[in-house]
Amino acid sequence: MRNRKKTALAALLAAAAMTTAGCGAEVEPVAQAAVGDGLGLEQVRVGLAFDQGGRGDKSFNDAAAAGLDRAKKELQVDAVEVTPGGESEEERVATLRKLAQEGRNPIIAVGFMYAAAVKTVAGEFPDTTIAIIDDDSVSAPNVVSLVFAEEQGSYLAGAAAALKSRSGKVAFIGGVRTPLLQKFEAGFTAGAVRTRPGTEVSVDYVSTPPDFSGFGSPEKAKKIAAGMLASGADVVYTAAGGSGAGSLQAVAARRGAWAIGVDTDQYQTADPGVRDVILTSMVKRVDNAVFQEIQAFIKGDRGGGVKRFDLKTDGVGYAVSNEKAIAPVLKKVEAARQRLLDGTVTAPTKP
Incomplete structure (x- = not known):
């Protein structure tokens, strides 16, 4: 009887782990992450702006970092990550603007506190796709909202x-x-x-x-x-x-x-x-959201809108x-x- 209980528990743990920690869509590694409109054979150059605290918080920012790391490995994108030098609105605008000026596209803003900055910079750089995590208040043709249940x-x-x-x-x-x-x-x-x-x-x-x-x-x-x-x-x-x-x-x-x-x-x-x-x-699964947004960009999905990650999608x-x-x-x-x-x-x- 004890062995049966252990077997049942192991099966339940395995099922729970599979349904709550999925890695999202899998892709084949590519030599040049550069398909889609207007990029030719150029490598996709991603910019990611962390929320307060940056990489190493063992929480929200690290989840975003994991998605970026996966994209660098599997999609072979060129990527930079930055953390604002301060918590003011001006610092956040400056951070996103600098990434856009450097030709980073797409840009991913980690956290709802970037909302106003995203609205400003998206207007200045209409050909740059900007994704923002945890906010759906910015409606623009080049802004993608990644939100969760x-x-x-x-x-x-x-x-x-x-x-x-x-x-x-x-x-x-x-x-x-x-x-x-x-x-x-x-x-x-x-x-x-x-x-x-x-x-x-x-x-x-x-x-x-x-x-x-x-x-x-x-x-x-x-x-x-x-x-x-x-x-x-x-x-x-x-x-x-x-x-x-x-x-x-x-x-x-x-x-x-x-x-x-x-x-x-x-x-x-x-x-x-x-x-x-x-x-x-x-x-x-902020990691999935970051990875899948970069993957979508590579495939030519550059339009704005809202993408929701919930229990049914392992979000x-x-x-x-x-x-x-x-x-x-x-x-x-x-x-x-x-x-x-x-x-x-x-x-x-x-x-």
Whole structure:
């Protein structure tokens, strides 16, 4: 009987891993990534502008970087990556404008904070395709919006949190209180209370606009998480970019507590001292979005519009790398995922 249970669990883990961590469309390597209108045999020259913190945040920016790295390897594009020298609107405009002036095309702006800058630079360089991640407010013939169903992935994170919690209290920490981050909050809360009625969900944000420092303030996130844990929460989901590192530290210092990561499978990248407390991560396949947008450009798709990545397209999901931790709740989380897929339930986008 024990062997049958182990076999069933292994199959479930394998199925979950396949459906939540797909690599997206595969392509054959090409010698010159240069097909499409007007490029002749020139190599495609991609420019990617990171969000606050840049490469190395083990979260949002690193997911974008993974997509760019894959494009360089498999599509053989020439690519540069930059991080604004400051957080002002002028810095963001200058960053995108410089890439356009250098002939980078397409340009990928990582994060909704680039919205105004994208609108400005897209108008100045109408022949340059600019893709922006996490924003669909800019409508222009040369602007592509890459958006995600964060509420769906967060719903599953909430389900896992509620099922794993011993106290019946879980918590959400957002980087900055914006409509985008509130999608994470709404999905997480709904997933928790619908999966385990009576679950208490506490919510806080590291900062509130116009203060956007909440994506790069790990000490503040650590303090918030510690307070939530002291109040009885024993699972903390943090969607705050680089600030998430502080939250992980607080959870690791609390015996019996669990953390849920975001954007990437943070169990794979976290420091050894905090790795084992990561129950799962809400995986947001920014890497797929970046790679597929570059691939589409190469194939001649240069028009603007909105491309949405959701549960059905493996655009969002949850990680199962910490097999021992997730195993006891995996069957019920998978059941919640199926209900989202078949439309039995809908994850809300607003708290």
